[in-house]
C-alpha cells in the first residue's frame with residue numbers, strides 16, 4: 001500500500017447517519033485535520049437532522065450519488081449496518097476513498113479477504129475502528145501493565161452484564177439488522193459487543209494460541225434469543241490466560257448515557273492487580289481505574305472515562321494519521337482479521353463442546 005499523507009485537511013464524508021454517528025462525529029468537531037464535505041444516508045430525516053451539524057456539507061442518499069457528483073472526497077466514515085459492511089466497503093474503496101469502518105468488520109474470513117483485496121486493488125487504506133483501545137482508563141491500564149508495577153501478568157478477566165433498562169434510545173431500524181445478524185449466528189453480545197472485548201485482549205497481550213468457549217442462549221422476547229450466558233477462556237502465546245464472562249440482567253436498570261453495558265476489566269499480576277470498573281454505562285461509581293500493588297491501592301479520579309470520548313480520540317487519531325502519517329493506524333484491516341479469527345474460534349470451540357481451538361486454524365471450520 002503506497003500511502004502519502006495529505007498536506008491539507010482531509011475531505012471526508014459520513015456514510016450512514018444513524019445512532020453511532022452521534023459519537024463518531026465528535027472526532028470531526030473543531031478539528032483542523034478535516035473538512036466534512038458530504039453526508040450520506042437514504043433516510044431523508046437523518047440527512048436533515050445531521051445537516052444542522054455541518055451546514056456546509058452536501059447531502060446525498062447514496063455513496064454512488066456522491067461519486068457521480070464530482071465532489072472531491074478523500075476518506076469516509078463508514079457507519080453502515082453490519083450486513084452492509086462488505087458490499088459497502090468494496091463500493092467505497094472502489095470510488096478511491098480511504099475508509100474508516102465501524103466494527104465488527106464482517107462475519108466471516110472470506111468476506112474479510114474480499115475487503116482487504118479491495119483495499120489493495122484500489123491502493124486505499126481500510127481501517128476498522130476500535131474505540132475501546134482509545135478509552136483512557138483502558139489505556140492507563142495498559143500503561144500500568146507495561147510499567148511492570150503489577151509484576152509479571154498471569155491473568156486477564158473481563159465481565160459484561162447486558163442490562164435491559166436505561167441508556168439512550170436505539171432506533172427500531174438498528175434492531176432489525178441486529179436480528180439478521182443473530183439469525184446468521186453472530187449475536188449481539190459475543191460478536192457485536194464482543195468484538196471490542198476480544199480486541200482489548202489482543203491489544204494488551206498479543207496473539208492467542210487457544211480458545212475455549214461455551215456460548216449460551218436466552219429467549220428475551222418471543223423467538224428473540226440473546227447469546228448469554230456465555231463464558232470464553234483463552235491463552236495468549238505469551239502464556240497469559242484470559243476469561244470473559246457474559247451474563248444477562250434484563251430487568252436491571254443501569255445509568256448510562258449510551259448502551260446499558262455493565263463492564264469490568266481486571267489484570268492480575270504477581271504483585272498486584274489493575275481494574276477498570278466501568279466503560280459504556282455508569283455501573284460501579286468508584287474511580288474508573290484502580291491499581292493495587294505492594295499493599296497500596298491507587299485510585300484514578302481524573303481520567304476521561306466518558307465512553308463517548310473514545311470515539312472522539314479514535315477518530316481524531318485516524319484523521320491525524322491521514323493528514324500527517326503519524327502511526328500506528330490503530331487498527332488496520334489485518335488487526336481486525338485477528339479479532340475475527342478470535343471470534344470464530346469462540347464459535348468453533350462452543351460448537352465442538354468447548355474444546356481448545358487455535359484461531360489460526362479456523363479457516364477450515366467456520367460455522368455457517
Ligand SMILES: NC(=O)c1ccc[n+]([C@@H]2O[C@H](COP(=O)([O-])OP(=O)(O)OC[C@H]3O[C@@H](n4cnc5c(N)ncnc54)[C@H](O)[C@@H]3O)[C@@H](O)[C@H]2O)c1
Pocket residue numbers: 015016017018019020021040041042043046061062063079080081082084102103104131171173174192
Ligand atoms: N463502536 C461501537 O461501540 C459501536 C456502537 C454501536 C454501533 N456500532 C457500529 O456502527 C455501525 C452503525 O450502527 P448504528 O447503531 O449507527 O446503526 P443505525 O441503524 O442506527 O444506523 C445506520 C444508518 O445507516 C443508514 N444506511 C443504510 N443503508 C445505507 C447506505 N447504503 N448508505 C448510507 N447509509 C445507509 C441507515 O439509514 C441508518 O441511518 C454498525 O457497524 C455497528 O456495529 C459501533
